[in-house]
Structure formats: structure tokens, C-alpha cells
């Protein structure tokens with residue numbers, strides 16, 4: 492029998508989550524962020540499902556954008572970090588990509604280029620994230636140079652990015668919004684600021700373009716329950732199966748480093764998925780896992796190809812029984828919190844070894 496490991500993809504959920512984002516920001520255009528292989532879900536699969544539904548897509552680099560164009564995606568595509576060297580502008584123009592301009596160097600490349608047609612530019616302002624972007628005091632100067640540049644289209648977008656939109660009531664987000672408004676004053680053009688957290692929790696940030704990523708995949712970046720996030724449906728469900736079951740006596744240990752010790756007569760189920768399949772090695776004892784739809788806890792260290800679960804409290808568990816590591820019924824963010832990371836990282840790190848299987852087209 493083939494390996495039971497699958498990252499199951501529900502594309503109906505993907506479309507549902509996009510519709511939810513649009514309902515939350517009804518006056519904004521929607522740019523789907525599908526960088527990093529669509530957060531591990533499979534960029535081309537996701538892009539083909541979203542192409543007719545979104546106003547644009549966003550990726551991190553030219554290579555990702557070219558792969559999208561090669562697969563037939565026609566939606567506008569924004570390079571979120573712009574180009575990394577001037578030669579990429581030529582390819583961007585040929586493939587009709589949109590580019591971020593976040594600093595003097597990129598603007599000079601654009602001013603000095605010879606392009607087949609002008610590019611739509613997203614002028615990125617640094618309002619407090621301090622990672623990329625033009626300082627707000629120079630927004631007007633950059634804007635005017637873009638306006639004067641024959642390689643830039645006239646319809647410049649002003650954008651910024653939040654550091655703490657996932658923190659309800661964050662002072663920094665408030666300050667970023669105020670700085671953005673001030674910096675954009677008097678500059679004609681569309682504006683964009685909202686990532687998923689801001690789409691869900693900061694309606695003042697929606698402007699003309701929202702840029703959701705994580706929420707499209709059905710996950711909430713916000714802590715706890717949030718009314719906006721309640722309707723999200725997970726796109727990826729990571730599934731495996733039990734391949735062995737055994738009884739372990741009190742005092743016996745399980746797995747590498749003997750990191751789990753039975754304190755009672757225990758039943759241990761071994762599942763054929765490990766860190767080589769995208770399950771986080773740092774997930775500790777007790778991390779929740781679904782076996783036949785019921786919660787069990789990790790017992791012992793995560794191996795490369797296997798994990799072990801304490802199923803003592805569950806009704807009879809047998810080899811072949813279905814195991815869900817995250818997804819439907821178990822949010823990836825909850826598993827990630829046990830492992831000291833975020834759901835973004837777990838889905839994005841999913842290796843090619845684990846097949847993506849579209850179960851809901």
C-alpha cells in the first residue's frame with residue numbers, strides 16, 4: 492500500500508475564505524498573497540483556483556511570478572519585494588508584472604531602465620515595521636519621481652505593512668495607520684495596507700486593496716476567537732495513519748531519548764509521519780492529534796518518519812486508523828503553538844515528500 496500521508500486540499504474552502512475576506516472589506520480590491528508555494532499549499536493549484544476570482548496576486552520574487560505566468564495565470568501579479576537586480580525589470584515588463592519600489596536603489600534602476608512598456612508601481616512606505624520601505628518624509632519625492640519616470644505607469648499605488656496587526660488594540664498599528672494617512676495626503680492613487688490580521692481586525696486599514704494570505708488558507712492570525720475569523724475553513728488537512736499499536740507498562744519509556752514515560756498501563760499508537768513529512772520536530776508530549784476524529788496527545792519525540800501517541804483513553808485504535816495532524820477539526824495554529832511556532836511556518840515548510848491531494852476541487 493502507498494504511504495497514507497497526504498496534505499489534503501479543499502479548494503472550495505479557499506474560495507469560501509476569499510469570499511469572506513471580500514465581505515469584510517466590501518469596498519476594497521483583493522490581492523491574494525500566494526508567495527512561498529502558497530504558504531506550502533501548492534502555488535499553481537492555488538493560483539489556478541483563484542485566478543478568475545481575485546483582482547491580483549502577490550509573490551515574493553520574479554521566479555514565482557514567472558512560474559505563474561508559465562502556468563497560464565492572467566491576473567495581475569505584484570512582486571512584494573520588487574526586483575533584486577535591474578535586469579529583472581525587463582522580464583517584469585515582458586510578463587506584465589507589478590513591482591514594489593521600496594528604496595532609492597530600486598527607483599534608480601527603474602529610472603535607468605529601457606522597458607517594453609511601463610510598469611505599475613507600488614510605492615512602499617515604512618510606517619514602523621522597519622523592514623522595507625521609504626521613510627514617510629520622502630514619500631512625496633519618490634512619488635513625484637515615479638510620476639516623471641516613463642517606465643512607471645501613472646496609476647501608482649501607495650502601500651505599507653503592519654508589524655502588529657494581530658494584536659488587538661495595538662498602539663503601533665494605530666501609529667502606522669496615522670503615519671500612512673499623513674504620508675499619503677495629497678498624493679493621488681490607490682492605497683494598500685491590510686494583511687490578514689488587518690482584514691479581520693482593523694477595518695480602517697482596508698483602503699483600496701487588501702492583501703490577505705494566511706486567512707485565505709483558512710487560518711486566523713489573531714489570538715483566541717475572533718468574530719471575523721469564525722467563518723474560516725482550513726484548506727489544508729494533513730493526514731496520516733496508525734501503523735502499529737502496543738501496550739506499554741508503567742515505568743517504560745517511548746521513543747528517542749526516552750522522553751516520555753508511562754505513568755500507568757498505556758496504549759501507544761505509532762503513526763507513519765514525522766519531521767521528514769512536515770510535522771514539527773519540536774512538538775512536545777501532549778501536542779494534540781486526531782485519531783479517528785478524537786483527540787490524543789503526542790507521547791515521545793517526533794522521529795523523521797514516525798510519531799507515537801498516547802491513545803489509552805480512546806476507544807480501540809488499530810493499524811490503518813486515520814490520523815489528522817492539523818486541518819479540519821484541529822487548527823494548525825494550535826499545533827504550532829505547542830511546537831513554539833506559528834501555523835504559517837508549519838504549512839509553509841511542508842516538504843515535497845508529502846503529496847498535495849485536491850479532495851475538493
Ligand SMILES: *Cc1c(COP(=O)(O)O)cnc(C)c1O
Pocket residue numbers: 524526571652685686687688702703704705706712
Ligand atoms: C506576506 C505578506 C502579506 C500577507 O500576510 P498574511 O499575514 O499572510 O495575510 C501581505 N503583505 C505583504 C507585504 C506580505 O509580505
